[in-house]
Amino acid sequence: MKKNDKILLGHGSGGRLSHELIRDLFVKHFSNPTLIKQSDAALLQLGSTHVAMTTDAFVVDPLFFPGGNIGNLAIAGTVNDLSVSGAIPRYLSASFIIEEGLPFEALEQVVITMAEEARKASVEIVTGDTKVVDRGKCDKLFINTTGIGEIRAGAGNIASGDLIKAGDKILVNGFIGDHGMAVMSARNQLHIKAPVESDCACLNGLIDHVFNATGEVHFMRDATRGGVGTVMAEIVASRPWGIQLFEAEIPIRQAVRGICELLGFDPLYVANEGKVVMVVDGAFADKVLQQLKSHPLGQDAAIIGEVVERHPGKTWLQTSIGGNRIVDMPAGEQLPRIC
């Protein structure tokens, strides 16, 4: 970016503009070996303990949507970033920026939701901060949660992608695109007969469930901003292998497909808040799939693709009608403020 440029909505989208801002600004100036590794959580050593740390700001609009509110998001987002980095989430901080005039009742509802979600995920909210800004200077409520956890023995390298190899299979634990379309329909007050609910959920229980049965997971990432498509584009970049996805295998609800067609979105790039993409050894893929399916958050899990030797560095999608198209990283945002 140049001096005279201005920040655009797309710089917060998780797509190409976000990556450029991170590279040209934050990584450039904050430069240190931990930050440069760029994954969902930093892997650190404190005393003799291997610790993961991650942070997220939540600015979702509206605060309440079918299936959840900003409070669930703030817990699940951070718990999931720790989990997919190979850590057992333990402690969260919660910091609130509140617009003067917000009804106490709304704030309390969010806080109760956060408390419930934290209890379900067995994490503790141990420290916090509250700032109030004058009316018109923020949009009702923004929340930051930062989480720390202990890195699972032997899982310290799982977020890097370095364990992925040709022949691995790509799995997802259920329907994609629910969260983005739930927020979108709430924001635009679309009157849909069967409203789509957000899939917002803490995935640490599901991930434990898989790890307790098999260690053959080579990579995990939660498919939030930018969706499954962006995760694929991120992990394949500069690798000696490629990814082949099969559109027909990707679980997408009929309602989500319908809203996406109506509004012109590609479900592959729509945000999820309770979906993890796993890359697992091909020989164990069916076992992991069964293990996912035996957990309440993985009942609709599917094998959606594979790691291939052809087209290294690229992700291809075999469409339902048999064609092939490239899955690239989107430049800016499809849907601002969905988390």
Next chain:
Amino acid sequence: MKKNDKILLGHGSGGRLSHELIRDLFVKHFSNPTLIKQSDAALLQLGSTHVAMTTDAFVVDPLFFPGGNIGNLAIAGTVNDLSVSGAIPRYLSASFIIEEGLPFEALEQVVITMAEEARKASVEIVTGDTKVVDRGKCDKLFINTTGIGEIRAGAGNIASGDLIKAGDKILVNGFIGDHGMAVMSARNQLHIKAPVESDCACLNGLIDHVFNATGEVHFMRDATRGGVGTVMAEIVASRPWGIQLFEAEIPIRQAVRGICELLGFDPLYVANEGKVVMVVDGAFADKVLQQLKSHPLGQDAAIIGEVVERHPGKTWLQTSIGGNRIVDMPAGEQLPRIC
């Protein structure tokens, strides 16, 4: 608070309304033994390591002021909260909420300042997040930093106040009220001949310097929102001892005193961002004072009061003209958005 109440600016002030909101909302619902202890940082165990964790949102207005910008604040605020809790600050997260249209140049200046301040304080920024909200939905830039560090051997109880006893002396490392008045004069474009500069600084070096020479520190807290007066009112509440301050001993710059008189502020309640209040064993107070004075950030340190057996649970200030007045916790804010 009742269901129909609305959040006021005072709920973010660090005064009585803030304490009530924390007690009636956050502590009530997030309830766990760590959170209930309510200090600047949570003391945790991760594996075999004793860890401190703290979080802060920064919403200062304006972003740039004499002596610093939101970037220094975001580093120093979190480093200092860890330091006064007895921890060695190690790692920070940094999360940004940016208003669409913010000039890249302003953001870069803030990021460069953060990087410099982190380097000076020997902490690493290891993970981050960026959200962009539409124009008019936040005020230019909000930053959250969350920090973790290792607790200094034997210092795990220093933030509780339980070590304080009658006969202890109260010290501060220099002039108070500079930060609040620097922001205030920048915000109101007061044209002052010799502008007051913020005292914003990371205090971990100074605190190390004192701890390396003497272990007789019974309590530390950085006097940010609510100033030295609020720190005193917080630590004395429900204790079997009282605090006596001596106005004539409290270092206040002439310019700060002048602006405070002009605008009707009490410097005792004005925010600082580079000031620590220490309570130390009376027999070692002079030694600690000399140690403070021998560090660049403590040259104007002073003994400003003592812990007394009379008036338990109360702080009294002996005024310069010989009277005595009570130092209570302010209800709401004097100065919103100074950090």
